Amino acid sequence: MTYDPDQLLTPIDQEAPRRVQRLRELGLGDEPDPEFDEFARKLSQITGAPYAMVNFIDEDRQYFAGLHTTPANQAGGGSPEEAAAGTPGRVMSRDHGYCPHVVVRRKALVLDDVCDYPRFAGNPVVDEIGIRSYLGAPLIDRTGTTLGTICVVDVEPRPWGREGLETIKALAAELVDRIHQRELD
Template identity: 45%
Template sequence: MNPLSSSDQANMAGEQRKLRLQVLGLNTVEAEATFDRVARIAASLTKSPLAMVNFINDERQMFRGMYVPPSSPDAPMTGGESNGIVFDLSSVAREAGNDYGFCPHVVAQGSQLALDDVFDYPRFKGNPLVNDMGVRSYLGTPLRDNTGMILGTVCVADVKPRTWDRELREGMQELTETLLSDFKLRDSLLAQQQELFSVFDGAPFPIMLTEGPHHLLRYANGRQGSAFGMVPQFSPGRHVLPTLEAIGVFNAMDDAFRTGQATMLNRASVATYDMGLPQDFNFLCTPVRTSPSAPISGVLTVAMNDTGQSYPGSDQQAFAANVQERFERLGAGGLPGGPAPGHH
């Protein structure tokens, strides 16, 4: 058997990292207070005008934590100096391609990267980050989870050359390691969530959990699969569940995700795969957060059969209310939103 080429190894590592980020609920660009706070601390620690907590999958970089200085030209920089370049956080994208900046190099080499002056390195001098934001120096530290996998970086940058001394490099390493507790918590809550999903598995009506504004399928119980079709994990719901898209379920999920309020789609008629005949369902769409302070991360959708052919509607409503209550109680502790093993 031929050994994998370096590019194949890199692609495989990127796919594994993407899967881990999906499981942890981190494979999106939405800002999160914990990571923004770490970015601010990194900027303060190193007196740098730019800092990020950056997660990297096989397709893009996602800056879920970011610090840039005030947008006023007269405002002092973190280090007490004005650098002549004004950053505006509202205009800075929270994502970039994997050819942008220096963080992908940190992930690829698996070790800290300190560039005192980017212009001293021909391979880095022409990077778009240098031209777009005037970056001249950079310090990036691998961000490892509690399993040892590198998920991205915690990095700082300046618009002037500077020396990243040993004390600063060690300080950034220690700061990065403080996020281990966050990853451990997410894994712990994943285990709790999987226990909760065991309740969903036996439910007499369809239940699915989706992630993000594009409603990627994270979990579906058996009834969901038999009624509306089995689909792969992390696939975009709108595209793989066309019958639900046609009757407006994903529009209701859009409303729940956008407003943060539970949304009900009443008496929507759809022919299920197992019955083959049109049946009326009430779809309850409940927004889900990764933690009380985090943005909405997904939607829990429960489809309650309203035809009365199989089981009493009052039982469905009671079960749905119980599911919603237990899910929200778990989410109040920082639900990361991961799939139960073996379900898709």
């Protein structure tokens, strides 16, 4: 196996313009949402992970409309500076983290230990926030557009296993149903 530095790059997202349009139609991705914060809390509680997010992604950034951190990890305003200081904030660059990979792949991603994968171990969130494990699934709406992701992360390696994969996929489907219900209301 040869080392290819290009494999470390965030994948090109051809769907981003359509996603941004769809997020605008739904009124999502620009501000915190108490329902999504509660959903992130539920994600954290079910998985036992200290961080959980409902993440909407545009061409340049990720926006955590739903965010839950354990009380010891909570920070005030959720600014990008806080994210760089070791606590996830509400906004993150598109080249940070693993959700952009999930959005482009349109498939769940399970990383028990990100350091086991050269493509993911070099991501800035490893050094800046201390992320060591990730579990995420895409939010694909009724139009076929991938709106974003739900995910949980931990600062310790975690064996998510098949149960974790099935759980995150089921919860993603549940949240997509809630988003569709909002659209009908």
